[in-house]
Amino acid sequence: MYQIKKLIVCLDQSELDETLVKFASFVARVNQTKKIYFTNVIRNLNIPKEVLEEFPNLIDNIVEERKTKMRDLVTQTLGKIKDLEISYIVKEGQLSKKILKLAHEKSADMIILGRKVDLTGTGVLSQRLARRASCSLLIVPENSVPKIDKxxxxxxxxxxSKDAMEEAVMIVEKYGGKAEIFCQNVFSIPSGYHFTGKTYEEFSSIMQMHAEINFKKFIRKIDTKDIKITPLYTKDEDDDPVEDILAKAEEINADGIIIGAKGRTAATALFIGSMAERLIQMNHKIPLLVTRPKGKNAGILDYILEI
Structure with a gap:
């Protein structure tokens, strides 16, 4: 995977902004990030032409006010990071389109976005960006704390899944190599298991055995950097693997979940995978990193921006 050299952080002047700046600081320090673009998108103002004629500096003043608020927050929260360049960008228009275009223009490696739980807002933008961004996306729920132990x-x-695991290994290595990675495989028992003559418990053992074999094959393809990776095997009892993932994340007190986007080419770029989609929808507590090899969506960006 690639290093996070260019980072876009989406701020909206809510209480969540402080958390996002803290995560940006954490990511930048671990990755030796060179550039952060703190971004705020103003929804279409729809100011009558006559008003703009009477107050020609109105929009410029709005933009400058928002930049000043971002700058004040970042100055108070980010701290000093060597060789880091910071820019403040305010755009007007549709939020997802402006962020996608900015990420493309700046060749961003990651977008950091907030996930509101009690605060006003929705998770729609998270899903749109996860499907369409040409880079990885870190979704941070409110009140999250930036740390990496598990x-x-x-x-x-x-x-x-290999992309996600390689990203996890790289993150832990840069963080000092002391954090632990858990690799969870959720398996289910096929409905026709009884035709094999095996009991439910026997077939469960068979499915887990194959999962264990496949994990060994999988992990051999990855340079783990001697970082501890613990396999976890979870039997899906209710046909909802995402609930099993979130339950396991809470059980082990995970500091983050990392999953790979399914779309790896321009032809499949809009399909991040049903599991990633559901995780974005259901996860309200744990930072979620959706990884995508940089630039895989770039070929369809011009089309998307016209939708």
Whole structure:
């Protein structure tokens, strides 16, 4: 995976902004990030032409006011980071389109976005950006604390699961190599198991055995940097693996969940995978990193921005 050299942080002048700046600081220190773009998007103002003629500096003043508020918060919260360049960008228009375009123009490596729980707001933007961004997306619930002691990586042993695991390894290595990674495979028992002559418990053992074999094959393809990776095998009893993932994350007190976006090419870029979609929808407590190899969505960006 790639290093996070250019970072976009989406601020909206809510209480969540302070948390996002703290996470930006954490990511920047761990990754030796070179550039952070703190961004605020003003929804279409729809100011009548006559008003703008009477007050020609109105929009400029609004933009400058928002930049000043961002700058004050960042100055108070971020702290000094060597060789880090900071920019403040205020745009007007549709939030997702402006962020996507900015990420493309700046060749961003990661977008940090807040997830509101009690505060006013929705999670719609998270899903849109996860599907369409040409880089990784870190979704931070309100009141989250930036730390890395335990990371959970749900895995079906696919290529995009490999992306997520490699990202987790790189993060832990840069953090000092002391954090622990848990690799969770959620398996289910096929409805026709009884045709095999095996009991439910026997077939469960067979499914877990194959999951254990596949984990060994999977992990051999990854340079783990001698970081501790603990496999976890969870039997899905209610046909909802995402609930199993979130339950396990809470059980182990995970500081973050990392999952790979399913779309790895321009042809599949809008399909991040049903598990990632559901995690974005259901997760309200734990920072979630959706990884995507940089630039994979770039080929369809011009089309998306016209939608």
């Amino acid at each position: 990371l959970l990586v749900p895995s079906d042993f696919s290529d995009y």
